[in-house]
Structure formats: structure tokens, C-alpha cells
Amino acid sequence: MSKQIWAYIDHFKGEALMPSWEAIGAAKMLAEKLGGEVVAVVLGKDVDSIVQEAFHYGADKVIAADDATLDDYRAEPYVETLAKAAQEHSPAVILFPTTTRGRELAAMAGAALDAGVIADITEMEVVDGKIVTTRPVYAGKLLAKAVAEGEPQIITLRVRAFAKPEPDASRSGEVVKVAAALSEDAIPTKVVEYATTEGGVSLTEAAIIVSGGRGVSNNPDLAPPPDITDENEIEIWRAKQGFKLIGELAETLGAAVGASRAAVDAGYIPYEHQVGQTGKVVSPDLYIACGISGAIQHQAGMRNSKVIVAINTDPEAPIFKLARYGVVGDLWKIVPALNEAFKKKLGKK
Amino acid sequence: MKIVVFVKVTPDTAATVKVDDAGNVTWGDAPLVLNPWDEYAVEAALQTKEAHGGSVTVVSMGDESALEAIRRALAMGCNDAIRIEDPALAEDDSLTTAKVLKAVVEKIGDVDMVFFGRQAIDGDTGLTPPQTARLLGWPYIGLVAAFREIDPEGKKLTAERTIEEGRQVLSTQLPAVVSVAKDFGEPRYPSFMGIRKAARAKVPVWSLADLGIEAPTVKVRLPELMNPPKREVVCEFIEGETPEEIAEKLADKILAEKVL
Numbered sequence: 289m290s291k292q293i294w295a296y297i298d299h300f301k302g303e304a305l306m307p308s309w310e311a312i313g314a315a316k317m318l319a320e321k322l323g324g325e326v327v328a329v330v331l332g333k334d335v336d337s338i339v340q341e342a343f344h345y346g347a348d349k350v351i352a353a354d355d356a357t358l359d360d361y362r363a364e365p366y367v368e369t370l371a372k373a374a375q376e377h378s379p380a381v382i383l384f385p386t387t388t389r390g391r392e393l394a395a396m397a398g399a400a401l402d403a404g405v406i407a408d409i410t411e412m413e414v415v416d417g418k419i420v421t422t423r424p425v426y427a428g429k430l431l432a433k434a435v436a437e438g439e440p441q442i443i444t445l446r447v448r449a450f451a452k453p454e455p456d457a458s459r460s461g462e463v464v465k466v467a468a469a470l471s472e473d474a475i476p477t478k479v480v481e482y483a484t485t486e487g488g489v490s491l492t493e494a495a496i497i498v499s500g501g502r503g504v505s506n507n508p509d510l511a512p513p514p515d516i517t518d519e520n521e522i523e524i525w526r527a528k529q530g531f532k533l534i535g536e537l538a539e540t541l542g543a544a545v546g547a548s549r550a551a552v553d554a555g556y557i558p559y560e561h562q563v564g565q566t567g568k569v570v571s572p573d574l575y576i577a578c579g580i581s582g583a584i585q586h587q588a589g590m591r592n593s594k595v596i597v598a599i600n601t602d603p604e605a606p607i608f609k610l611a612r613y614g615v616v617g618d619l620w621k622i623v624p625a626l627n628e629a630f631k632k633k634l635g636k637k
Numbered sequence: 638m639k640i641v642v643f644v645k646v647t648p649d650t651a652a653t654v655k656v657d658d659a660g661n662v663t664w665g666d667a668p669l670v671l672n673p674w675d676e677y678a679v680e681a682a683l684q685t686k687e688a689h690g691g692s693v694t695v696v697s698m699g700d701e702s703a704l705e706a707i708r709r710a711l712a713m714g715c716n717d718a719i720r721i722e723d724p725a726l727a728e729d730d731s732l733t734t735a736k737v738l739k740a741v742v743e744k745i746g747d748v749d750m751v752f753f754g755r756q757a758i759d760g761d762t763g764l765t766p767p768q769t770a771r772l773l774g775w776p777y778i779g780l781v782a783a784f785r786e787i788d789p790e791g792k793k794l795t796a797e798r799t800i801e802e803g804r805q806v807l808s809t810q811l812p813a814v815v816s817v818a819k820d821f822g823e824p825r826y827p828s829f830m831g832i833r834k835a836a837r838a839k840v841p842v843w844s845l846a847d848l849g850i851e852a853p854t855v856k857v858r859l860p861e862l863m864n865p866p867k868r869e870v871v872c873e874f875i876e877g878e879t880p881e882e883i884a885e886k887l888a889d890k891i892l893a894e895k896v897l
Binding site for chain 1: 648650651652653654655656662673674730731732735758759760761762763764765766767768770771772776777778779780785795797799800801802803804805806807808809810819820856857858859860861862863864865868870872873874875879880881883884885887888889890891892894896897
């Protein structure tokens with residue numbers, strides 16, 4: 289029997305999350321080096337279209353559990369169903385995307401199967417038949433090589449660290465159906481509802497990020513409306529005007545909006561935008577830092593971006609040490625001009 | 638309610654962490670602190686105690702440096718503390734830690750809720766909280782942003798957790814394990830009285846023998862720690878007479894990088 293390399297497919301409301309396909313790509317690399325087949329694992333309800341997509345992205349086989357108890361992700365039925373399938377099929381490796389659900393499920397599967405779990409890796413190679421991973425620790429201030437003993441080896445992949453394969457709609461393969469492991473009355477946890485927060489922020493998946501820092505409020509010439517008199521409120525009002533400019537540039541580029549901890553702590557923008565050691569760790573292709581000095585804690589969250597552009601009034605700001613391109617200048621003037629320049633060059637109105 | 642909060646000591650977020658020539662991890666003069674993510678867990682545990690009565694026990698695994706984290710949590714308002722130390726735990730991974738913490742919860746006994754921070758800022762795995770829950774066989778709600786209901790008598794818990802798509806609201810049974818996200822709200826500062834009390838507190842130390850377990854087998858090893866490759870970039874400063882001229886040049890440079 290050939291070795292199985294599993295890739296867990298994370299999905300929400302009928303749609304797979306993009307990093308799930310990166311897991312199939314990484315599984316393919318392992319299957320070639322270790323010998324074996326790529327098996328995608330899809331748990332849910334009415335998952336046929338996701339199963340087909342998994343084949344398109346490169347799965348040789350799909351293990352699918354389609355059951356009402358798996359309609360919404362809940363830790364208990366998902367981990368027990370996954371662990372039971374793993375006991376039956378003995379995969380050598382189980383890869384997960386490091387999404388919220390993926391990380392949680394990988395952790396619990398490790399506990400259920402008494403297997404080692406390596407979280408959030410950015411690189412992986414096969415040395416003498418063994419998988420050697422690299423993962424950032426201390427928010428990327430250091431890198432650690434990590435290896436796990438025994439099988440299965442459970443590994444979660446940092447989002448955007450592994451390439452997504454090109455889909456091929458002509459591919460298909462064998463679907464292995466497995467039953468859900470728990471009945472509804474054996475599951476204590478119920479989903480009450482979903483509530484959305486201020487939407488549109490998917491920083492970890494974004495290919496381009498435009499971020500603002502403390503400098504975003506720094507425009508003394510901008511006169512607040514007369515009903516705002518409190519110093520602190522004036523500062524926040526100015527910052528909101530500044531983030532409006534950043535948002536416009538982000539929209540032109542199809543980018544997500546990020547922020548430094550200083551900007552979040554000052555109340556300029558909600559926490560879900562925070563990039564850094566105590567926020568999100570991102571690695572986009574392009575990161576434009578506006579009015580961000582580049583404290584160590586911010587650098588830890590964005591230093592792996594491919595191209596970094598910094599706009600700051602202080603030529604000594606540490607952010608320029610990471611940046612490929614820098615502008616020593618006022619973001620209030622540069623950001624709108626940059627937005628206009630891109631609109632023109634990208635043919636947008 | 639009987640509440641346990643697990644914490645870890647870590648270098649401060651502002652620390653410059655490096656691997657020195659001898660291969661050891663160093664962070665210079667930077668202080669050791671209560672893991673910043675754990676501050677939210679301590680805050681949530683204290684708010685739960687304040688709303689429903691009972692006590693909060695803070696527990697940390699590690700050598701005497703763990704007292705930095707424990708004393709901070711005591712100063713914030715935790716009632717008592719336990720430190721776990723054993724020579725057999727010199728090497729660990731997330732699952733061995735979870736096995737020890739499970740034994741701690743069982744030895745304390747009659748625990749209603751276990752709180753964790755989302756992850757430790759040094760190891761950055763975030764695995765131990767869900768693993769501890771799974772080993773205990775208790776429900777787990779990760780990344781809690783707010784509690785909607787905690788009913789100690791009815792043994793019920795309803796919480797909002799943060800996920801990529803927004804918030805998922807889950808109801809479950811007690812006892813349960815939760816991890817707390819930053820969205821929960823600002824952790825309190827220790828009071829002067831709290832700091833004095835924490836400084837005087839005697840913290841008992843439990844070994845594996847006290848817990849009645851053998852050292853769990855470590856499965857994940859880190860054979861090598863490295864400084865990340867230096868970013869080989871020299872910043873090219875874009876200059877011009879007007880913002881428009883600078884923007885024009887900068888946009889061309891970015892387009893030439895083919896990242897759009």
C-alpha cells in the first residue's frame with residue numbers, strides 16, 4: 289500500500305479557504321519525495337463541489353465525510369471524525385493550513401492520535417527520508433528547524449508560505465466516504481450564530497497590504513469639525529481622515545489595510561488590522577508602510593514581505609532598513625499622489 | 638467557580654532576540670514578562686471570578702524565572718499560584734506540556750473553567766490550549782472575544798470567538814477550556830496592594846511525582862535555532878520636487894517589481 293500524504297481542506301459556508309490548496313501543493317511535493325499519494329480530507333455537509341475542487345488542485349484521492357453533524361465546524365465532531373479516519377487509513381503525514389480552524393484541529397488531532405504537531409511552518413524539505421521543517425519562533429525574530437518522530441506527522445503550513453498549484457478542471461479521482469464519528473447528542477458544543485465584525489480584512493491572505501501607523505494622525509493643518517474639541521478626539525478624527533487616504537490607495541491596489549500597534553492602541557483603527565508580534569504576522573508580495581517607524585514588534589509581523597515600501601517623515605526611522613523603496617516625506621501628500629499615479633497607470637478611474 | 642489560568646514567562650515584545658555564537662538564545666537586558674497574550678487570559682479569568690464568585694489559581698510550568706509571570710498574575714488579582722518544575726521536563730513540546738497541564742487540572746480537582754492565552758510569543762505554536770482540552774475530554778472554545786453567558790449552576794457557557802470570517806458564537810457545557818483573544822479587552826494594571834501581596838506570596842512547586850505522572854515522551858524536537866537571514870536590501874530613496882513627481886517615480890518602481 290502506498291503512503292498517504294493528507295491535506296486537510298478548511299472551508300467556510302461552502303467555500304474552501306485558499307490556503308487549503310497550498311496544503312495540496314505541499315502534499316504533492318512530499319508525495320514525490322517520499323513516494324505516495326496525495327489525499328485531501330474534506331469534512332462537512334454538502335461538500336461535493338469542494339471535493340471536486342480538491343481533485344482539480346491535485347489530490348489523487350479524497351476522503352470525505354458528509355454529515356449534518358459536520359455542517360458547521362465544531363472541534364469535537366471534526367477532530368473525532370478526522371482521528372478515526374486517520375486510525376483507519378494510517379497516513380504518514382497530515383498537513384493543515386494554519387487557519388484558526390486548521391491550527392486548532394491539528395493540535396487536537398495530535399492529542400487524539402498521540403502524534404507530534406509542528407505548527408505554522410514556512411519551509412519543508414526531505415533529508416534522508418525524514419521531513420525537516422523550518423518555523424519562525426519569537427514572531428520571526430528567530431527560525432527553528434523542527435522535526436517530529438513517529439507517524440502520523442502533523443504539520444500546519446503558514447498561509448502564503450507554499451505555492452498554490454494551478455487548478456486543472458479535467459482531473460478527478462476516487463472518493464472514499466467515511467462516516468461522522470459522533471452523533472449530535474454526543475456533541476456538547478452548538479453553534480448559536482455567526483456575527484460579522486467590520487468586514488473585508490483578510491490580512492494573512494492578502495497579496496498587498498497598505499499599513500498606517502502613528503503618523504496617520506499627524507496633520508496639524510487639517511481642521512476638525514467645530515463640534516470636536518477634545519484633543520484626543522481631534523487626534524482620532526485626524527487619524528480616521530488619514531486612514532481614509534490609506535483605504536483609497538488600498539482599494540486601487542486591491543490591498544488589505546494594516547496598522548501598527550501604536551495606531552491600534554491610540555484608537556485609530558480596530559485591532560483586527562494590527563500587524564506585528566501581538567497582531568497578525570503577514571508575508572504579502574507588497575507591503576506599503578505609511579507613517580510607521582518600524583518598532584521591533586511591528587517588524588516581527590511584516591519582515592517577510594517580498595517588497596517593502598516605507599513612507600515616513602523621519603529619515604532615521606528603522607523601517608527604512610527593511611524597505612526596498614523609501615520616501616522621506618509626508619504621507620498626507622505622498623499617499624494621495626501615489627493613489628492618483630496608480631489609478632492612471634493601472635487604467636482605473 | 639473554581640478557575641485555573643495557565644501562563645508562561647517570555648521575553649518582552651520589544652526584546653531583540655538573537656542566537657549568539659555559542660548557539661544560545663539571548664535577549665540582552667530585556668526583561669522577562671508575563672506572556673502578553675496571557676494577560677488577556679488572566680483578565681478574562683478575573684472578570685469571570687468577579688461576576689460569579691470563586692477563586693482563580695494561576696499556574697506556570699518552568700524554572701524560577703516563571704515567578705515573573707506568576708507574580709504579575711497574582712498582582713492583577715489571582716488568588717493563589719502553583720509552579721510546576723521537574724528536571725524531566727527540561728525538554729518539552731506542546732503535547733507533553735498539555736499532558737502535564739491535564740494532570741494539574743485533575744490534581745486541583747473540581748475545576749469549572751481553564752483559561753489560556755492564544756499562544757506564547759516565544760514558541761508561537763498555540764497548540765497547548767486545544768490539546769489540554771482534548772486530553773481532559775472537555776469542550777474547547779478558542780480565541781474568545783466575549784462571553785455572552787456563564788452559568789455555573791446550569792453548567793453552561795456561551796461565548797463569541799474570533800475566526801477569519803468574523804465571530805462564531807458557541808454554546809457548550811462546563812467544565813470547559815477557553816483561550817482568550819486580544820479582542821476581549823485591555824487587561825488591568827496591578828494595584829499597589831496587589832504588587833505587595835504578590836511579592837510576599839509563597840508559591841508551591843509541584844513535581845511530576847506530585848502529579849503522579851511519568852515524564853511524557855517528547856515527539857517534536859528543534860535540532861537547530863538560527864538567526865533569520867539578513868534582509869539584503871538597500872533602501873532606494875525616491876526623491877523629487879513635488880509629491881506628484883515622487884509618486885510617479887515610486888509607482889513605476891513598484892510596477893517594475895511585478896508584485897501587483
